[in-house]
Amino acid sequence: MTAVRIRGIYTTALTRLLRQDGLEVVQPSPPIRERFEDGLDTVPADVRIDTSRDRQGVSVSGDPDGVEAVAARLADAGIDAFRWDDPIPEGAVFDCEVLEAGGGGGATVDLGDGRRGYLPYDAVSGYVGDGDRYRVQVRESASPWGDDRARVEPGFSVGDGLCSLSRDRSGISAAVGGERGEELVGLTELLSIEVPEGWGLRWERAAADADLEAMGEAVADAGDRARELEATLADAPDEPGDPALLAEPEGTVWCWFGRESRFALDDSRCAVTATMAGHHRIKAGSSAASSAVDFAEAVCGGGGEFPFGAVAGQFGPEAGDRIALGHGKPDGRLITLGTGTVTDWSGDGSVSLEREMTAGGTYDALEVPIERGDVAVTKLREGRWWYPTTYRDSEGVAKGTYVNVCTPVELFPDCARYVDLYVDVIRRADGSVAVVDREELAEAVADGLVDEELAEKARNVASAVERALS
Known part of the structure; x- marks a missing residue:
């Protein structure tokens, strides 16, 4: 069964939809754990769903077969839902060449076959100039409808939401602070699983809710991914060559939701918790509106009609805008x-x-x-x-x-x-x-x-x- 981790404004609605289709939703946030009574375990994820920066849709990344199953369901959310495969998926490894350097916080790089990426200067040691070549991995993909480029950085990492392995780290660390972070590091010694040589282990925040069995499963899963990536890159030359794709361990699909799809997702969310009409439509339009929607639902509950006049009066557009x-x-x-x-x-x-x-x-x-x-x-x-x-x-x-x-x-x-x-x-x-x-x-x-x-x-x-x- 495909295990899916979901984050962002569509989480409750998508959790219900995917569970109805027999998919397993894992690593729930505290509100999601409260809204769903059972079946939400803190275990490694095969697929990740994240809301896009502009809240218009979501990215679906991870195991290619799992991504396809999840994306197919999301594309059926409504008549005006669309999906597109990302040619620069998260986790992919490329040899790249710098095309434009010198201004801003990073350089535009050529990834081959017409693909372009964004290389932050602070991710590279030393001066970055036009024509320089690097071996990079995609850290964050970019929606096809946005202006951003996929962010790429040197070095390799793999993860499953509970832990990550990186060639740029050593030892064992935790993103969680305090006693729980120290406990996670200490418990690692009890696991009968070895971290691949040359890779450093970090426990992510979600691991704070994991038991020892899930922690062991997470390290084993990440270790398998690291070894598979190393095997794929074994025949690559030591130095970066012409821009080209070297490894594509994961897939990424982008899904955009139109108005009818957002209202359909409202219906799905409403079956779980109080949801006002236009919940996702309002949140998609303005990050500032999210807290207002949450407050309105907490005080007044759900239902009603989409209050366009009130929403536009508070957040726009109005005459003169x-x-x-x-x-x-x-x-x-x-x-x-x-x-x-x-x-x-x-x-x-x-x-x-x-x-x-x-x-x-x-x-x-x-x-x-x-x-x-x-x-x-x-x-x-x-x-x-x-x-x-x-x-x-x-x-x-x-x-x-x-x-x-x-x-x-x-x-x-x-x-x-x-x-x-x-x-x-x-x-x-x-x-x-x-x-x-x-x-x-x-x-x-x-x-x-x-x-x-x-x-x-x-x-x-x-x-x-x-x-x-x-």
Whole structure:
């Protein structure tokens, strides 16, 4: 049975979902242990689930077969959930070459086959210059929709959540302080398992709740992983060579949750503990909102309707705010279509966004020039599967309207977020209406980027918008 460790804002909901599918959730945090009565042991984990930095989704890393089983379940969380395999998974070992050094806190490195990573300067001894080569391991992967690069560092380590082995350490230590940390170090002598030569052992914080049997299992598991990594790298040259992948002991998959998926996760969480409507939607939009959501649930319990007006009034967006159009693509990329000013706002979840356009080129599909003084007026509504943008010239005359069909819009404090579904509807200045980019949607389905259920929803939405505009 695959053992999964979960951390972040989706933990309770995902714990319930995965346990329903027969997966074992381990190393629970204190709140999770309180919410689930049994079956949550502090033992080594095969797979790790961590919430992304922007709280939009999660990473799933670990044993490749286990990762695939977990990611497949998460991708079924809702109609607007997406998953992507990471070409730079956690734990992978690369030979790399420095491409850009000199500024900031690290250098961009070439990992081979078009892959790029980020090497922190403080992880390397001595000066780092363009063209320098290193053998590195991926410490932290990066979401496909974000701007960060995977963080890589020299040296090798392996772990299972309870303990880690590292070639950069020696002896035995503990991340836990005080008497419990000293106890963990002392108990290690009672284990009848040897740490591989050249590797240092550190007990992680979760080990504070582990018994002696689990500790022994953790060291044995980490030792097996260390020996497997050494065997994989045995034939590699002593010095780093051309940028290339040398070892890939683990897999990493990224899952992004859309609005409907977040509300489905609310339902899963609600079966376990008091959960207000929009729990995950609110927490995904602002880290500052997490404590407010927890307080509201503690005082008022769960249920109700999603309080968009109250949430936007406290955290944004409101009239006068500037927000970006976060145009996600089904292949995982995030494209910002521009940033505009909220000119109109309604507590029911509707906003109008105004952007000044830069002259040059033409408006997609409308085939009219973008001229100086043009203004784009975008009307967004929380939860709607489409949104219109009307382009006007300097005199206020409409040059056409472009309706984007997408996953349900989420209006976060600094960004309107959705995933584009390719097919769109246009209304030209002469009043003619047309559905465009059907072929692109069909190609995305054929490529496995959009499943047929979601594609059919997009086609139906486009047809409904076309009828409304005709």
